[in-house]
Amino acid sequence: MAVHEFDGIIIGAGGAGLMAALQASKSAKIAVLSKLYPTRSHTGTAQGGIGAALGNLEEDHWEWHMFDTIKGGDYLVDQDAAEIMCREAVDTVYELEHMGLPFSRTPDGKIAQRPFGGHTREFGKAPVQRSCYAADRTGHMILQTLYQQCIKQGVTFFNEFHVVDLLVQDGVVCGAVAIEIATGELYTFHAKAVLFATGGSGRMYKITSNALTLTGDGMAVVYRRGIPLEDMEFFQFHPTGIYKMGILITEAARGEGGILRNNSGERFMERYAATLKDLAPRDMVSRAIYKEIREGRGIGGKDYVHLDLTHLDSKVIHAKLPDITDFVETYMGIDPVKSPIPIQPTAHYAMGGIPTNSDAEVVIDEKNTAMPGLYAAGECACVSVHGANRLGTNSLVDIIVFGRRGGKALGRFVQQAPLQPLPPDSEKATRDRIERLFESRGSESVARIREKLQAEMMDKASVFRTEGELKKMLDILRGLRQRYSNVCLQDRGRKFNMELLEAFELDHLLELSQVTVTSAMARQESRGAHAREDFPKRDDAKWLKHTLAYRDEELVSLKYKPVSITKFQPQERKY
Numbered sequence: 019m020a021v022h023e024f025d026g027i028i029i030g031a032g033g034a035g036l037m038a039a040l041q042a043s044k045s046a047k048i049a050v051l052s053k054l055y056p057t058r059s060h061t062g063t064a065q066g067g068i069g070a071a072l073g074n075l076e077e078d079h080w081e082w083h084m085f086d087t088i089k090g091g092d093y094l095v096d097q098d099a100a101e102i103m104c105r106e107a108v109d110t111v112y113e114l115e116h117m118g119l120p121f122s123r124t125p126d127g128k129i130a131q132r133p134f135g136g137h138t139r140e141f142g143k144a145p146v147q148r149s150c151y152a153a154d155r156t157g158h159m160i161l162q163t164l165y166q167q168c169i170k171q172g173v174t175f176f177n178e179f180h181v182v183d184l185l186v187q188d189g190v191v192c193g194a195v196a197i198e199i200a201t202g203e204l205y206t207f208h209a210k211a212v213l214f215a216t217g218g219s220g221r222m223y224k225i226t227s228n229a230l231t232l233t234g235d236g237m238a239v240v241y242r243r244g245i246p247l248e249d250m251e252f253f254q255f256h257p258t259g260i261y262k263m264g265i266l267i268t269e270a271a272r273g274e275g276g277i278l279r280n281n282s283g284e285r286f287m288e289r290y291a292a293t294l295k296d297l298a299p300r301d302m303v304s305r306a307i308y309k310e311i312r313e314g315r316g317i318g319g320k321d322y323v324h325l326d327l328t329h330l331d332s333k334v335i336h337a338k339l340p341d342i343t344d345f346v347e348t349y350m351g352i353d354p355v356k357s358p359i360p361i362q363p364t365a366h367y368a369m370g371g372i373p374t375n376s377d378a379e380v381v382i383d384e385k386n387t388a389m390p391g392l393y394a395a396g397e398c399a400c401v402s403v404h405g406a407n408r409l410g411t412n413s414l415v416d417i418i419v420f421g422r423r424g425g426k427a428l429g430r431f432v433q434q435a436p437l438q439p440l441p442p443d444s445e446k447a448t449r450d451r452i453e454r455l456f457e458s459r460g461s462e463s464v465a466r467i468r469e470k471l472q473a474e475m476m477d478k479a480s481v482f483r484t485e486g487e488l489k490k491m492l493d494i495l496r497g498l499r500q501r502y503s504n505v506c507l508q509d510r511g512r513k514f515n516m517e518l519l520e521a522f523e524l525d526h527l528l529e530l531s532q533v534t535v536t537s538a539m540a541r542q543e544s545r546g547a548h549a550r551e552d553f554p555k556r557d558d559a560k561w562l563k564h565t566l567a568y569r570d571e572e573l574v575s576l577k578y579k580p581v582s583i584t585k586f587q588p589q590e591r592k593y
């Protein structure tokens with residue numbers, strides 16, 4: 019058995035993981051494990067920007083940002099955490115600038131900012147320019163900048179190590195088990211603390227903006243070890259994915275003046291959100307698009323609408339949205355300067371995840387009891403700063419602010435915590451799972467089960483939900499579980515066995531889909547991204563609370579915990 023020993027390990031090398039590593043490695047021996055080469059992490063695809071109330075182009079305040087975040091999240095946001103995020107956003111953006119991040123600039127040399135959905139001035143009066151950006155490559159620049167800093171600081175990386183298990187002995191975290199992709203060998207990482215920063219789970223759905231690798235591994239790994247998942251019924255659909263492909267067209271396209279139009283060329287968002295129109299929050303815009311399509315106003319009666327940029331100056335499009343112009347030309351053969359872009363809502367972001375407090379410590383019950391040595395930050399975590407619906411630009415803020423706080427907290431923790439002994443035969447559970455997969459002689463393929471899962475989740479548990487459809491989905495999931503037990507791998511080698519890793523990833527997607535659907539069925543109200551057609555109203559009396567889903571053998575058992583409300587009482591959500 020090969021064992022590596024560190025003070026702390028960080029799983030994931032996206033923005034959250036790298037920021038945490040930078041902080042923690044100042045005072046401790048830290049390793050970063052990533053199934054991808056770090057700069058291939060999904061953070062690198064983020065286009066539109068990172069929200070911070072710098073006030074470079076007009077007056078802005080972190081309190082306004084905090085209010086927008088809470089209202090955008092349909093009041094399910096933990097307000098103490100949102101306050102920390104919006105305050106520290108300003109400082110962290112400057113920190114990134116000082117690390118060398120090449121932001122776009124105003125004519126007088128300040129960081130440029132643009133409007134984004136749901137971000138307003140004076141508590142909802144009008145859109146405000148808050149999103150700090152580097153053209154439409156903001157995430158790419160963040161990831162490259164942080165990776166360079168990590169290299170400079172000598173952080174140890176284990177690239178292309180796929181983590182499959184968390185090690186816990188007597189309720190105390192003591193490491194993780196990973197498969198080295200190149201060799202298929204198992205490795206135990208023995209540590210005092212583990213921070214998960216494994217990103218999202220959009221691959222539950224057929225149409226998604228998420229990379230192939232976003233299979234919710236971190237969430238599923240901790241869930242299988244008895245740790246709950248919070249608010250998994252809230253999954254964000256971004257309004258503008260390229261039709262049939264789901265590839266994202268950033269909200270910045272609307273921030274720069276793009277307009278959504280239906281079959282008759284009408285700017286339909288005027289009917290749904292009179293003040294913010296096309297810049298209303300994503301849940302509202304996605305529902306509006308679905309409604310237009312259902313009522314026969316999709317383009318040519320089909321299931322898409324248009325994103326129109328043709329009235330914008332072509333210089334603006336090429337300077338501020340170069341990458342998305344390129345995507346649209348490459349994938350659709352359309353020049354967005356001349357023709358509108360066919361779009362449909364695309365599965366984009368997991369608001370739910372591993373419950374944490376604002377120091378990224380994982381909390382495991384209704385009383386927010388922290389599990390010593392276990393941390394989570396970024397999209398796999400739920401702090402909860404996004405509540406029932408995340409605003410654009412707030413994920414990049416979240417990963418940077420809470421990645422930083424988590425890294426610092428982990429760095430402090432390992433100074434005083436002893437290294438716990440490993441459980442006997444730490445790799446046994448993983449070895450057994452691998453052997454079962456290799457030995458199975460069934461007739462099922464990973465790809466076919468995954469395809470069915472994604473199509474059914476898209477159909478039954480996406481933008482609109484009903485009890486009947488969710489029930490059907492649970493039955494389908496039972497069937498898919500059954501089929502999974504008959505999976506037969508074609509590749510029986512150990513080196514670069516991607517089929518084996520995809521079998522693990524599918525297992526995770528099945529697990530998380532079950533949590534999502536069970537949590538969604540229980541929540542009999544509509545709030546943020548969770549829209550129940552059979553319960554169309556928000557119900558604060560019964561449902562102003564977070565869901566905690568625990569694994570209970572083959573089933574999911576649910577508990578609830580209160581929302582932290584400090585400054586802003588829930589109001590009707592009008593835009």
Ligand SMILES: Cc1cc2nc3c(=O)[nH]c(=O)nc-3n(C[C@H](O)[C@H](O)[C@H](O)COP(=O)(O)OP(=O)(O)OC[C@H]3O[C@@H](n4cnc5c(N)ncnc54)[C@H](O)[C@@H]3O)c2cc1C
Nearest residue numbers: 030031032034053054061066067181217396397411413414
């Ligand atoms: C196309 C697109 C555009 C976006 N644009 C914006 C935007 O403009 N503004 C904004 O705020 N948000 C945006 N978002 C959302 C935001 O980019 C993500 O939520 C955020 O970057 C997630 O960062 P992360 O560090 O949590 O995870 P990621 O960047 O996804 O990184 C996850 C890491 O975990 C590792 N990992 C995963 N599983 C394992 C495993 N089993 N073992 C080892 N390592 C593992 C991966 O290798 C990777 O390094 C966008 C998202 C997409 C998909």
